[in-house]
Structures are given as structure tokens and as C-alpha cells.
Amino acid sequence: MAEMKATRDGYGEALVELGGVNENIVVLDADLAGSTRTSKFRDAFPDRFFNMGVAEQNLINTAAGLAACGKVAFASSFAIFASGRAWEQVRNTVAAAKLNVKIVSSHGGVSVGPDGLSHQSVEDISIMRTIPNMRVMVPCDYWEAKKAVKAAAAESGPFYIRMGRSKSPVVTSEDDPFEIGVAVVMREGTDVSIIACGIMVEAALRAAEELGETGVSARVIDMHTIKPIDGSAVINAARETGAIVTAEEHSVIGGLGSAVSEIVVGECPVPVKMVGIQDRFGQSGHPDDLMREYGLEAKDIVAAARDVLKRKSKPRYG
Amino acid sequence: MKKYSPELINKLTDKARLLRCHVVEMIARAESGHPGGSLSAADMIAALFFHKLRHDPLKPDWADRDRMLFSKGHAAPLWYAALGECGYFPKSEFARLRECGSILQGHPDMLKTPGVNMSSGSLGQGLSIANGMALAGRIDGKDYRVYVLLGDGEIQEGQIWEAAMAAGHYSLDNLCAVLDFNGLQIDGRLQDVMNPEPIPEKWRAFGWNVIEIDGHDMSQILAAYDDAGEVKGMPTIVIGKTVKGKGVSFMEHAIGFHGVAPTEEECKQALEELGCG
CATH class of the missing domain: 3.40.50.970 (Thiamin diphosphate (ThDP)-binding fold, Pyr/PP domains)
Structure with missing residues (x-):
């Protein structure tokens, strides 16, 4: 633990x-x-x-x-x-x-x-x-x-x-390098990329572990800087894995998912699924209960990954 | 009351007249802007720029300079007139007020105009910023003073009172607010739109030293600034009762000239009345 x-x-x-x-x-x-x-x-x-x-x-x-x-x-x-x-x-x-x-x-x-x-x-x-x-x-x-x-x-x-x-x-260590605007690949993967920020990075790592158990290779990217976003990390994820899930403890309107999508649609369109709060306000509750209520758990990221993988298998482009 | 030499009074009165000339001409040429509130504050601003402020137009970023802020950013033409007249930039720039690419934006922009110590335009923010500058001077052990021009309509903003409370709380005696109390705002008379009176009592209640003057009487203006500098342990506000549009007969007390430029004909008449060469 x-x-x-x-x-x-x-x-x-x-x-x-x-x-x-x-x-x-x-x-x-x-x-x-x-x-x-x-x-x-x-x-x-x-x-x-x-x-x-x-x-x-x-x-x-x-x-x-x-x-x-x-x-x-x-x-x-x-x-x-x-x-x-x-x-x-x-x-x-x-x-x-x-x-x-x-x-x-x-x-x-x-x-x-x-x-x-x-x-x-x-x-x-x-x-x-x-x-x-x-x-x-x-x-x-x-x-x-x-x-x-x-x-x-x-x-x-x-x-x-x-x-x-x-x-x-705590998912990083004191010695890990950090640079503003440079995303960190926390786990390599080839089938799908999970781009996350904040506490959702840890959930993304657990989701990737679970996906790995069923043979899906998921890349996990810690996008600690939302602006200026690391465009190359997003483009590489799109090109190399062909599908993206974003995960944030924030509205899906205007946050990390939007920032990633702005790059993807312009540079390398692939299926994107956003894990985040679906245009709702929060409410009282234990943090764990709220993360479940708003669909911000590792299992939600896994489900989103399976969804984009399906869409990826039926390409509309090229 | 302190005595000031007739030479000084005459010099500053004439500078104020000159600033008014620039204001009217600039706004007329731009065909938009806010003449009324620039003309009302011209005397109190002239006294600062041409006498009271410790500043050097050749070193606009001098760390020890007194800070002058226009929280009522719509009086930008007055600020620009004073800065240009002092030599912060060539007066030829006046002709480009409000043009695309100009160093003289419609509201003050510190990244574009030498001598503009802080951007403004959205009302109610300047006093808080002035507080920050005064606090910085205190922790750095510097003796510069911070002056901030407030509009009377502007003090309807709640943030002004957040800042007033903070300046009193932190006993910012290196801070002097200057209130251009001309009694008019865009939608009408202050007392009809949203009456902020009694104004002096409010500032006193927030822990301020209050000096009430005729904002067009140069002797009173100079005395107010000098007295403010001697008060310790509390910030000072100089409340200058002024006439909106002061110096141009048809703009005086005229609500319509808050944010409307004079026509070519009106400009000509205004410049004649002001005796602009």
C-alpha cells in the first residue's frame, strides 16, 4: 500500500x-x-x-x-x-x-x-x-x-x-524529474493511453494494471501541466496507441479532457473518452463515496478504455 | 494652512490646464473615450506629477519611485497626458490613443505604456493593488509612497471596501488614496444611481485619515498631500470635491460627457475655452 x-x-x-x-x-x-x-x-x-x-x-x-x-x-x-x-x-x-x-x-x-x-x-x-x-x-x-x-x-x-x-x-518519488509542461509517462503501453491529472493518476495506474490482466497494454501519462499542455505526449499517445482515455476530478467541460481533445482533433484524430464529472455539481459525502457516485474510480477508467478500444477496432479514418 | 508660493500655484494650475487640453484633443481625435472624469481630476493629478511625486521619466521602473495608480482606468487620457508631458514617451503618441497597436490603450496597460505602474479599467481593483505595493515598500524598508486615484462611482464596488478594511488593518501610512468626487456616473447622479454617502464617515470607520478639499483649489490640494505624508499609523484618503468636465463650459456637470467624445466643433470650442495654443 x-x-x-x-x-x-x-x-x-x-x-x-x-x-x-x-x-x-x-x-x-x-x-x-x-x-x-x-x-x-x-x-x-x-x-x-x-x-x-x-x-x-x-x-x-x-x-x-x-x-x-x-x-x-x-x-x-x-x-x-x-x-x-x-x-x-x-x-x-x-x-x-x-x-x-x-x-x-x-x-x-x-x-x-x-x-x-x-x-x-x-x-x-x-x-x-x-x-x-x-x-x-x-x-x-x-x-x-x-x-x-x-x-x-x-x-x-x-x-x-x-x-x-x-x-x-504517493505515486512518485522525491528523485523523479519534474518540468513544467513536460508530461510523465508513468507506465508504457501500446493499445490505449490513459492521460490523467491529480489524484486520478493513481486511479489510472490501477486501471492499467487491471487492463493488463486481460491482455490490454495501457500507457499511463501524468499530465500535471494542463496549460501549456505537452502536445507531443498527446500526439505520440494518439499515434502510437490509437485510443485515449482522459481522467480528471473535474468537469468534462473545459478541463484536461477538453485540452487533450483540442490537440487530438487538430493533429491526429483517434477515439477519446473522458472520465470526469458529467456536467453536475458535487454534494456532501465521504470522499470515497463521492468518487464512486461521480464515476471517478479505476473501474470507470477501465470501462472507458474498453469503450475506446471497441471504437478503435472500427476505424472511420484512413 | 500651509503657504505655497504663487509661482508654484501658477505653474501647477497651468500644467492642469495643459493636461485638460491634451485630454480633450486626444479623445476628440480618437472619437471615443471618457472626457468628464479626466477633466475633473486634472488638478489633483497635475499636483502629483509636477510637484509631489518622486519619479524619473527616464527610469520608469526605478525601484524607489513613488507609485501612482489610476484605479479609475477610464481616466487614462489624463494619465497619458501627464506621462507624456513629463517625458515618459513622445507626445506624438497622443494622436494614436485607442488605435490598434498603439501604446495608449483605451484603458491603462502597464505592458504597453511607460510610466503606467498598473493596468486598470475594471473598476474597484486599484486600491487592493496599491495596498500590495505599500506592503512591499514596508517589507523592503523603502520610503516610497503609493498614490491611487479612485472614482466616486467606483467606490460602489464591494472590493473597494475589502481593500479599505485591509489598508486600515495594516496601518498603511505610505498609502494615499485620492477620490475624485465629482458626483456623477454614467447612469446619472451618484445619489440617484446608488448613493455611497456619507463618504468621509465610511472611510473614517475603516480606520483612515480623511482630508476633504476642493479638488480644484491648488493650495488645498498641495496641503492635503503634504499633510497625508505626515500622518503615521493610518492610510489617508484625500476626498476632492470636483466638477465633472471641469474647464469646458458645456462639459461641466454634464452626465453625457462621462463617456462620449466631443465632436470636431465641440473640441475646437473646448480648446478655445481652455486657452490651448
Whole structure:
């Protein structure tokens, strides 16, 4: 059994490490420092931490002002509030002016659990991805979360990085390489490719294992950067395996599945099936129950893979 | 009240007149824009750019400069007039306001215009940004000041009050907001559209030092900025009572000139009234 750790803990620890080596790092939160784990930075560097209270629009633009004066400004809240409540501030101020603001959210997806739909976010990847200049990352586990945060800090300009609330299996190691915009092939395969992000990467690995037991060779790709997406990894998956399943803890409208499909239809059309939330809001429940309810389990990925494999066997093209 | 030399007052009054000339001419040539709110704030802005601000047009990114932000981004022509007059860019650029590819966008864009410290246009965001700049100055131990021009209609935005609360909470005494209180917005009089009064009491309640002045009286304007710099432990807002369209008879108090350009004939008359050579 893999070790269980939350991505938000990777964020909090990365911030403390960054704060120790770069005095230009500042962190802002909107009364959720304990939940987003920015409290770790607050306790280590109180002079460089600013609580904005329950005021997300002010949070984003204050970060913008700090960034305009040379700071690397991290701003955090829950995914729905950081992306949704302050979307226009992100769009008109942070992104339009390419300011050095890193919006790192926690509580992405429905695995938030019992707090229910108001505190879950199934649209954030979509609405952040559509903004020019914005880069979007969804790390798959604790180690990748840490690396994504550090990589974003080293790169000038805006980022949106989505973390989760719940502990999730650690599927990468401290030594694995990480580069913004470069997908990681977690498992080689030739019959179908599963392109996943966030905690769905681990589900994809289990699905690939199960498919393997029935003779299907599934490639698993960890697409931690949704924008700029690794187009070559998508094209290679399409060309070499001929069928794609995407898996995300997010709406199928506008998220990873859409981003992958945008590449596939333009470059190398093959059957694509999206595992994700089917145009629904979340609800209260235990995270495991919610993942089942919304079709976000390994068995759903297996079913999707079998479906695209059938379509692949009756090619419409060429 | 502090005394300022007649030479200084005359110089700044004439600069304000010159800014108004540029504003009217720029907007008329572009055939779109917002003259009313640029003309109302011209005196308070002239005092900053030609006297109060520590800045260097040759070094627009100078780390120790005072920061000037226009949160009411629709007054961009006034900002451009001041920046051009100071020498941040050639005044020949005025002729390209609002054209495709121009460095002078319809609303301020910090990536395109030297001296524009922050993009704006969507109302309500500038005070939060100014707070961030003031906080950065504090943690860096720098003594620059941050000035932000707010519109009176703009303070209907909820985010303004989030930012007002934060500036009071963090005791940002290196921050000075300037409110262009001209009493009119696009849809009519403030008090009819959505009455934000009593305005001074609101800011005081959020922990601000409030200075109320006639926003066209240069002595009062200079005194307000000087007093603001001496107040410790709290941010200051200078509430300048102004006349929308100030300086052009047919634009004064005229709601219609919030966001409508003067015709060629109107422009000619306006420039004559302002004494633009």
C-alpha cells in the first residue's frame, strides 16, 4: 500500500523551503491558512505572510501589487473561491499584466468530501485555462505538488496550481524529474493511453494494471501541466496507441479532457473518452463515496478504455 | 494652512490646464473615450506629477519611485497626458490613443505604456493593488509612497471596501488614496444611481485619515498631500470635491460627457475655452 499524503501538505512544505532561500517570497491567504497549509509559511516567516481575511478579490489584487514591486506572491484559498470568486481580478490584473502571482488552491474536486458543492470545485481548471498568459498545473501527489510549487516560483509570471484536501497515495518519488509542461509517462503501453491529472493518476495506474490482466497494454501519462499542455505526449499517445482515455476530478467541460481533445482533433484524430464529472455539481459525502457516485474510480477508467478500444477496432479514418 | 508660493500655484494650475487640453484633443481625435472624469481630476493629478511625486521619466521602473495608480482606468487620457508631458514617451503618441497597436490603450496597460505602474479599467481593483505595493515598500524598508486615484462611482464596488478594511488593518501610512468626487456616473447622479454617502464617515470607520478639499483649489490640494505624508499609523484618503468636465463650459456637470467624445466643433470650442495654443 502506497504512503498516503495530501498534495496541500506538499504545498505548505514547499513554501517553507522556498521562503528560506528566497526572501522575495510572500504568501497571502484569505482566512483559510490552516486548510491551505500556508500556515506553515506564516509560522516560519510571519513578516512575509499577509492574511486578507474573507476577501478573495482583495487577496488576488494585493498579491498583484506585491508582485509588481518584485515579490513572488503566492495567494491561496479553496479552489472554487481562488478561481471563481476572483476570476475577473485574475484575468484583468494578474494575467493581463503577466504579474508574478502564483495562485495555489486547495480543496480541488469533489474529494473535498462532506462540505458539499459550495466548497468543491469542478470548474476551476476550465476557467483558469481559458485566460491568456495563465499556466495551470494539477500535481498528482505530494512530491509532485512540492516540485510544481518550486518550479512555478522559479518561473516568472502567473500560475494556477490545484491541490487536494484529502490524503492520497504517493505515486512518485522525491528523485523523479519534474518540468513544467513536460508530461510523465508513468507506465508504457501500446493499445490505449490513459492521460490523467491529480489524484486520478493513481486511479489510472490501477486501471492499467487491471487492463493488463486481460491482455490490454495501457500507457499511463501524468499530465500535471494542463496549460501549456505537452502536445507531443498527446500526439505520440494518439499515434502510437490509437485510443485515449482522459481522467480528471473535474468537469468534462473545459478541463484536461477538453485540452487533450483540442490537440487530438487538430493533429491526429483517434477515439477519446473522458472520465470526469458529467456536467453536475458535487454534494456532501465521504470522499470515497463521492468518487464512486461521480464515476471517478479505476473501474470507470477501465470501462472507458474498453469503450475506446471497441471504437478503435472500427476505424472511420484512413 | 500651509503657504505655497504663487509661482508654484501658477505653474501647477497651468500644467492642469495643459493636461485638460491634451485630454480633450486626444479623445476628440480618437472619437471615443471618457472626457468628464479626466477633466475633473486634472488638478489633483497635475499636483502629483509636477510637484509631489518622486519619479524619473527616464527610469520608469526605478525601484524607489513613488507609485501612482489610476484605479479609475477610464481616466487614462489624463494619465497619458501627464506621462507624456513629463517625458515618459513622445507626445506624438497622443494622436494614436485607442488605435490598434498603439501604446495608449483605451484603458491603462502597464505592458504597453511607460510610466503606467498598473493596468486598470475594471473598476474597484486599484486600491487592493496599491495596498500590495505599500506592503512591499514596508517589507523592503523603502520610503516610497503609493498614490491611487479612485472614482466616486467606483467606490460602489464591494472590493473597494475589502481593500479599505485591509489598508486600515495594516496601518498603511505610505498609502494615499485620492477620490475624485465629482458626483456623477454614467447612469446619472451618484445619489440617484446608488448613493455611497456619507463618504468621509465610511472611510473614517475603516480606520483612515480623511482630508476633504476642493479638488480644484491648488493650495488645498498641495496641503492635503503634504499633510497625508505626515500622518503615521493610518492610510489617508484625500476626498476632492470636483466638477465633472471641469474647464469646458458645456462639459461641466454634464452626465453625457462621462463617456462620449466631443465632436470636431465641440473640441475646437473646448480648446478655445481652455486657452490651448
